Amino acid sequence: MIEIFKSNEFRQLEKINEISKGCWVNLYAPTEQEIISVTEGTQISVDFIKDALDDEERPRIERDNGQVYIIVDYPYITHDDSGFPIYETIPIGIVLTDDCIITVSLKDTPILGDFKNNKVKEFFTFKKTRFALQILFVISSYYLRYLKQINKKTNEIERELHQSMKNKELYAFLALEKSLVYFTTSLRSNKVVLDKILRFNYLKMYDEDKDLLEDVIIEKQQAIEMADTYSSILSGMMDAFASIISNNLNIVMKFLTSVTIILSFPTMVASIYGMNVNLPFQHSPHAFLITMSFALFLTCMTALIFWKKKYF
Secondary structure, three states: OEEEEEEOOOOOEEEEOOOOOOEEEEEEOOOHHHHHHHHHHHOOOHHHHHHHOOOOOOOEEEEEOOEEEEEEEEEEEEEOOOOOEEEEEEEEEEEEOOOOEEEEEOOOOHHHHHHHOOOOOOOOOOOHHHHHHHHHHHHHHHHHHHHHHHHHHHHHHHHHHOOOOOOHHHHHHHHHHHHHHHHHHHHHHHHHHHHHHHHHOOOOOOHHHHHHHHHHHHHHHHHHHHHHHHHHHHHHHHHHHHHHHHHHHHHHHHHHHHHHHHHHHHHHHHHHOOOOOOOOOOOOOOHHHHHHHHHHHHHHHHHHHHHHOOOO
16 A cells, blocks of 8 residues: 655645655555555665565664665554454664655554644654654654553453463463563664664754654663563563462362362261171161261361361
């Protein structure tokens, strides 16, 4: 899919049909024909677009023939078969040419949707460097937003696990821990790209742009620290709750075993007095009462001993 936008004379974003100076070209899940059309119209490398569409591509920045190529990872939400949210990351490519800026991604991301819907202040397609930095800032904001959602999900699962003896909650914890690993890896790689932009002057920046880049780096560092903290907490919680689940199961098994032993005494006494041999009290008119009293006595004594030992 190809979308072309441009800020008009009233500085409002509008959709246009042709690539022109000062425009923004947004490519997501493009066909081969759409890739060729954009590369011919902007003279950018086909390889870069295909790299940005590779979900395993690592974040990087490079400059070639006056064009700057940036690839960073952005977060998105998907769901497993049970509907539980899973947080992952995929690349987004940003190309700055002399005439326009191009974004390339596998999905129609809500990160760019904020720009399409004019939710980002001071956004103009002809300010290419500012636009690229704003994209990086919004990506960092989404990382922080999703990290807070992960922390909220962790707290919800923790409450469910207090009385749980099932593995469902542990699988949910495992999915969240996996998401945090994705986030941590991508955030560190993205920060390397930002540090290169700051140190090696890949982009022509004014003082306001430098301030924005510093804000992006601060946001990224905060997200890294949050991801590390949540990952450590989640790992410790998984170990603790795995032990709790095992302990809960042991308590139940101990209770059931105690009940089985207690109930075995009436069965044993009844079995003995059911034999066709000479038995004590067999001619007594109170034989049934005596045997039942004896079975009840053994049962109560055993239950008392187990209760004092806190078996149940």
